[in-house]
Amino acid sequence: METFSRTIRHDEVLGLEAFCLQGYAQPFPRHFHDYYVLGFVVSGERELLCNGLNLQVFPGNLLIFNPRDNHECVSTSRAPFLHYLGFNILKKRMEEISMELTGESCLPQFKPTVFSDESAGNAFLELHRLIMQRSDELRKEELFYVLFSRLFGKYAHTSLQSRPLRSSQIKEACEYLESHASETITLDDICQRVSVSKSSLIRSFSKQLGLTPHSYLMSIRVKEAQTFLKQGIPPSRAALKSGFADQAHFSNVFNRLTGLTPGSYQNVFLKKAPSSNDSD
Structure with a gap:
């Protein structure tokens, strides 16, 4: 039971x-x-x-x-x-x-x-x-x-209001996401920046870019995290610096987008070639 x-x-x-x-x-x-x-x-x-x-x-x-x-x-x-x-x-x-x-x-x-x-x-x-x-x-x-x-x-048998965004508004939304990627971002933040409703933003953003605003933001954060990992910054710090709230979420998104764990990705770039003896 x-x-x-x-x-x-x-x-x-x-x-x-x-x-x-x-x-x-x-x-x-x-x-x-x-x-x-x-x-x-x-x-x-x-x-x-x-x-x-x-x-x-x-x-x-x-x-x-x-x-x-x-x-x-x-x-x-x-x-x-x-x-x-x-x-x-x-x-x-x-x-x-x-x-x-x-x-x-x-x-x-x-x-x-x-x-x-x-x-x-x-x-x-x-x-x-x-x-x-x-x-x-x-x-x-x-x-x-x-x-x-x-x-x-x-x-609901009602007609959705259609207010497509201009390309310039989509570009401005993308620039906002890129410049604030390490911060906590809400739909209100983006909509206030480009002066549109939330529903219009999501529909137009997805239609023009093939990604939702959240998916776009995750891609930016992973890209930034890759830069930090290449510099030797530990994955836990790279997660926080690139805007992820916790390492578990970071690892999950990173693996989904790159096919590698953050640690495995970092090892590719920090792996040192074996030293060779030049003397005969």
């Missing part, structure tokens, strides 16, 4: 609450929320009744409950223990998200309640992990807008 646990984390930057239910087998009686709930089923199966519709919920499904959606659910005998991740979003915050993405402050009605979407699911899982770990604010914000742009574009 699985042990039940519940974890909740409030994220002030994003203005939402993240939670995790694990090992939950009890039914949820009929109820509703005064806020939005976005969820992801990691494991377990449920029979859900929402607004009079009978729905089946399986691992990998996303769920969206609008405010005042009446719903209840019970576990199935095949997979009774639920592992469920979710975000709670207040109506006021959703109005702000709507204004950012569509140019209109409104409370969208998302449909359907249960759906599968690999792109949204992947963004959800990474975003949830970063919030629970209290880490990586730029990547966290970036994923937030990637996820909600997807949800508004496909499931």
Whole structure:
């Protein structure tokens, strides 16, 4: 029998609450929320009744409950223990998200309640992990807008506001990332510099460069770290000097982008050739 646990984390930057239910087998009686709930089923199966519709919920499904959606659910005998991740979003915050993405402050009605979407699911899982770990604010914000742009574009039946950036704005954003790579950078910092919204920045940056702002920043930091490593600076110091918060994250990103660990990379350049005797 699985042990039940519940974890909740409030994220002030994003203005939402993240939670995790694990090992939950009890039914949820009929109820509703005064806020939005976005969820992801990691494991377990449920029979859900929402607004009079009978729905089946399986691992990998996303769920969206609008405010005042009446719903209840019970576990199935095949997979009774639920592992469920979710975000709670207040109506006021959703109005702000709507204004950012569509140019209109409104409370969208998302449909359907249960759906599968690999792109949204992947963004959800990474975003949830970063919030629970209290880490990586730029990547966290970036994923937030990637996820909600997807949800508004496909499931809220509203038109996303399109304000593409000029090439000069993209260039200025890149220059800002390069000159402040060793510092903590947020989307607000970049957007204030180039006078655009967060959603417009992410869409245009990715379209023109093929990279998100966070991916671009990681590339710059790894490049700087390579310079430090060649100079013989220890990997732990090279990580901090190039803007990484900890060595574990640094090693992971460095290995992913170069195919080598920082130590292995450094050894390539610091390895001394064997001395030779010139005398006959």
